[in-house]
Amino acid sequence: MGYKIRCVRKSDLPAIVQIETLSHPRPWTLEDFEWEFKNAGSKLHFWVVTKLKDDLPLAYLCFNFVIDEIYIRNLTVGPSERRKGIGKKLLDLCCLWGKRKGAVRIVLDVRVGNYSAISFYRKCGFHLIKGCLNRTSRLMEKAL
Numbered sequence: 001m002g003y004k005i006r007c008v009r010k011s012d013l014p015a016i017v018q019i020e021t022l023s024h025p026r027p028w029t030l031e032d033f034e035w036e037f038k039n040a041g042s043k044l045h046f047w048v049v050t051k052l053k054d055d056l057p058l059a060y061l062c063f064n065f066v067i068d069e070i071y072i073r074n075l076t077v078g079p080s081e082r083r084k085g086i087g088k089k090l091l092d093l094c095c096l097w098g099k100r101k102g103a104v105r106i107v108l109d110v111r112v113g114n115y116s117a118i119s120f121y122r123k124c125g126f127h128l129i130k131g132c133l134n135r136t137s138r139l140m141e142k143a144l
Contacts, residue, residue, distance in 0.1 A: 008060065013030060015056060019076055036073070045062070049086050057078075069105055072106060075090065075091065108126070108140055
């Protein structure tokens with residue numbers, strides 16, 4: 001099956017909310033995603049991975065780019081599409097895009113106890129930032 005990565009459209013939001021709800025214990029709401037969509041532009045970016053055949057969302061990435069740093073706000077792959085390389089492709093494209101724009105690092109928060117996400121990000125070259133731990137999340141970074 002073929003995939004494509006493109007900017008999110010408003011019509012994608014219901015499917016994205018469904019993926020989010022199936023994927024997270026404290027999911028973002030439709031209003032959260034509508035805010036991301038409305039504010040996407042020069043500093044905030046919102047991408048989606050869709051199937052070529054029907055253009056249905058399978059994964060998405062929201063991130064900020066400010067000065068020389070990318071901050072990943074949300075990267076989620078739908079449960080049925082995990083472990084197929086989609087999240088890595090999306091993250092790799094974000095890294096490549098960031099390098100071309102002059103970013104020197106990517107930063108993200110990952111929930112404490114989300115061991116599969118921590119393992120995924122480590123495999124993608126991220127490491128935990130020492131001293132940046134709170135009760136609910138850990139800060140990770142990757143140099144570009």
